[in-house]
Amino acid sequence: MTVAPASSEPIDGLWAVVPAGGAGTRLWPLSRSSSPKFLRDLTGTGRSLLQGTHDRLAPLVQDRFLVVTGRAHRDAVAAQLPEVDGAAIVAEPSARDSMAAIGLAAAMLELRDPDAVMGSFAADHVIADPAAFGEAVRTASAAARDGWLVTLGIEPTFASSAFGYVHLGDDLDGHPGAHAVVEFVEKPSVDVAEGYLATGRYRWNAGMFVVRPTVLLDLLAESDPAFAAALRAIAADPATLDTAWAALPKIALDHAVAEPAAAAGRVVVVPASIGWDDIGDFDSLATLLEDHDTASVTVLGDASLVQVSAATGLVVPAGGKMVAVVGLDDVVVVDTPDALLVTTRAKAQDVKAIVAALKDAGRVDLT
Amino acid sequence: MTVAPASSEPIDGLWAVVPAGGAGTRLWPLSRSSSPKFLRDLTGTGRSLLQGTHDRLAPLVQDRFLVVTGRAHRDAVAAQLPEVDGAAIVAEPSARDSMAAIGLAAAMLELRDPDAVMGSFAADHVIADPAAFGEAVRTASAAARDGWLVTLGIEPTFASSAFGYVHLGDDLDGHPGAHAVVEFVEKPSVDVAEGYLATGRYRWNAGMFVVRPTVLLDLLAESDPAFAAALRAIAADPATLDTAWAALPKIALDHAVAEPAAAAGRVVVVPASIGWDDIGDFDSLATLLEDHDTASVTVLGDASLVQVSAATGLVVPAGGKMVAVVGLDDVVVVDTPDALLVTTRAKAQDVKAIVAALKDAGRVDLT
Incomplete structure (x- = not known):
């Protein structure tokens, strides 16, 4: 037993x-x-x-x-x-x-x-x-x-x-x-x-x-x-x-x-x-997901949708289309069907400003 | 006359x-x-x-x-x-x-x-x-x-x-x-x-x-x-x-x-x-289009599709969806319906490497 x-x-x-x-x-x-x-x-x-x-x-x-x-x-x-x-x-x-x-x-x-x-x-x-x-x-x-x-x-x-x-x-x-x-x-x-x-x-x-x-x-x-x-x-x-x-x-x-x-x-x-x-932002998500053995970007999703040249950071190809990143370190690219975010791990906290700006611009549908 | x-x-x-x-x-x-x-x-x-x-x-x-x-x-x-x-x-x-x-x-x-x-x-x-x-x-x-x-x-x-x-x-x-x-x-x-x-x-x-x-x-x-x-x-x-x-x-x-x-x-x-x-790359396109009176991103296309916080560079929202850029200088973001490019003005020449990589990856349809 x-x-x-x-x-x-x-x-x-x-x-x-x-x-x-x-x-x-x-x-x-x-x-x-x-x-x-x-x-x-x-x-x-x-x-x-x-x-x-x-x-x-x-x-x-x-x-x-x-x-x-x-x-x-x-x-x-x-x-x-x-x-x-x-x-x-x-x-x-x-x-x-x-x-x-x-x-x-x-x-x-x-x-x-x-x-x-x-x-x-x-x-x-x-x-x-x-x-x-x-x-x-x-x-x-x-x-x-x-x-x-x-x-x-x-x-x-x-x-x-x-x-x-x-x-x-x-x-x-x-x-x-x-x-x-x-x-x-x-x-x-x-x-x-x-x-x-x-x-x-x-x-x-x-x-x-x-x-x-x-x-x-x-x-x-x-x-x-x-x-x-x-x-x-x-x-x-x-x-x-x-x-x-x-x-x-x-x-x-x-x-x-x-x-x-x-x-x-x-x-x-x-x-x-x-x-x-607690995955507070894309910086902590990148830390959570990153593979320390590779010095390239971390992909959350379908890696065949990502092409990289001399870049590091986090890419989320959730829009279903090809995402190419060239020559950027610690970049964050999050593609979705109706909205795209491009930022850096260091600025990941500031993404909330975009959500506020979208509300101000009458685009609550995107928030 | x-x-x-x-x-x-x-x-x-x-x-x-x-x-x-x-x-x-x-x-x-x-x-x-x-x-x-x-x-x-x-x-x-x-x-x-x-x-x-x-x-x-x-x-x-x-x-x-x-x-x-x-x-x-x-x-x-x-x-x-x-x-x-x-x-x-x-x-x-x-x-x-x-x-x-x-x-x-x-x-x-x-x-x-x-x-x-x-x-x-x-x-x-x-x-x-x-x-x-x-x-x-x-x-x-x-x-x-x-x-x-x-x-x-x-x-x-x-x-x-x-x-x-x-x-x-x-x-x-x-x-x-x-x-x-x-x-x-x-x-x-x-x-x-x-x-x-x-x-x-x-x-x-x-x-x-x-x-x-x-x-x-x-x-x-x-x-x-x-x-x-x-x-x-x-x-x-x-x-x-x-x-x-x-x-x-x-x-x-x-x-x-x-x-x-x-x-x-x-x-x-x-x-x-x-x-x-001759618009050799996105850096020269950005130079051609940029408005020297503003220290923000230059938009080629519908500016209402772009939200920016503390960023400069060139954004092309040709995919028809919202593009948000946070905290990046001299960035280049080109969104199209089937492919997205994120790079910098300084690395704009290297974009041709992506086209070559896509061909190698059997994605001639995207080139």
Whole structure:
């Protein structure tokens, strides 16, 4: 008889909450408001980021999924995840930031499964080492069951100014691998980030939380009792979703719960080296996909559609036609049927300016 | 009664010979073997380069045109030039370089009009000052009528290593504005070209000749009597074109006639400041089109299809879709329905490597 490795066994009572939102404007024209990042196969695996998130979590939670997405994307999410029961795909009437989305999932789970532990994992992240991820979630789930709000702390691979950080404190008694959180810190300058890395005591905050639903809602209630009550009322009577939703505060879970709870000593962190990436822009996508053995361009898609002479960077021939690149280093070329982007890896963050300009120019159809 | 300025009056007996050939591979993907440079509107005027050549010459020659093109392009040339009689569009069975093409035109004109002077002007050049061009051709025609082989010597605007040069000698008696030619020199290094410019006695050789047909053929007969005889035989019996053509030498008129004739003191040059450009690549096209008052990209085509953030260079949105360029200087982006090119102005010469690579890859359909 074969014994499966520990990391592939389901975790008792763990529910995967998957917020599937975000415009991903820095990945335009691949990512659109009508077809956002999480619905796209950005890694060339044949699976979208949402599907990859599902595939990674299914061994841990089996069929205990709750996906929260925008109403416009509900059908696309359901089509991409035939394994997930339709009733487990919750459509927000409008985008009201992460506290409302994840808080509603918490309120629904609180009613449904008193023993539930929920893990919230965004639909548009990439994790290269799912086994290590599974182990980190297992450790986090055990601490969460004891009443902690648990975050995964991603080992930083460089001094990024694009992420918030979590400051590791003492080891947590009874939970090897978990630490107290001293504090969450906002996106630092690169200089400050370098100082963080030098200490070895800071991790990236990737917004991944594991917690008992009741603990999360009770923490929210400490700062905003009406918000927590409103979420619980919607869960108790889903018919009120449409009318109640628009009145909810628009605030990130980090600000509403995690930061004040950390200040109160209620948050712990499980450091995790899992090959995490949020594919924030085409520069990070190029890093994710590049083959360090070749000094040419990386192609996401059909390489027979790309001709290169003395160039490096990322080419996405998603328009189905030949793309030729001559004499440019670290270039980014993204061809789609109705829009083409040409930029550099260094300027990849500025792509959002194009999306804004297109809106100003009345070309919302292209955003 | 209004008197037209001298430059717009026809020149007695002048025929325009227009060789319409050349692949223009450095302008791929705008220029293709099936739709070469001379058939394209590269200046955004609404007229192709061929049509622009016709428009510039018609005031000088009225209906005395002879266009020599490849068989594959005969119908397209005829469609673009409804003003030109179909019989005046000569289709070469195959490309055999400029001596055969222009020599055949000379042999046809020699038979047709004993008083003819012919001016040979490529179909894919741009001339910004047609009035100055007309005056130069008028001066050249007068010298040609006296038996000289006359070339126009283009005032160099920079020390180009991409053109051959013509070395000016003494003034020609009786023809103010014309000079003896000391010699033609092949494409020099930039250093050598700088030395040429410093003397003020060198001009670019743009391959524009004005000459009596008989003079041209007799000069050819001095070095290759069989070649001249073959051209005259074809003109006398056009039915032999197909069989005789393939046996003709493949040589440029410069080498076959102009250089030896210059050495023999039989060539003169009319210096001309006419805003000439041969649009050799996308760098020269960008120079030709750029608006020096703006520090953004130059658009050839529909500017509403281009969104730019912190970029300079040339964008051709000929694919009909939105093109966004972010953070690149001197970039060249040419979008067409079936192929996209991204390069820089400095690397524009290397585009021909892509055309070669496409042929190697079995994608002749795209070249």
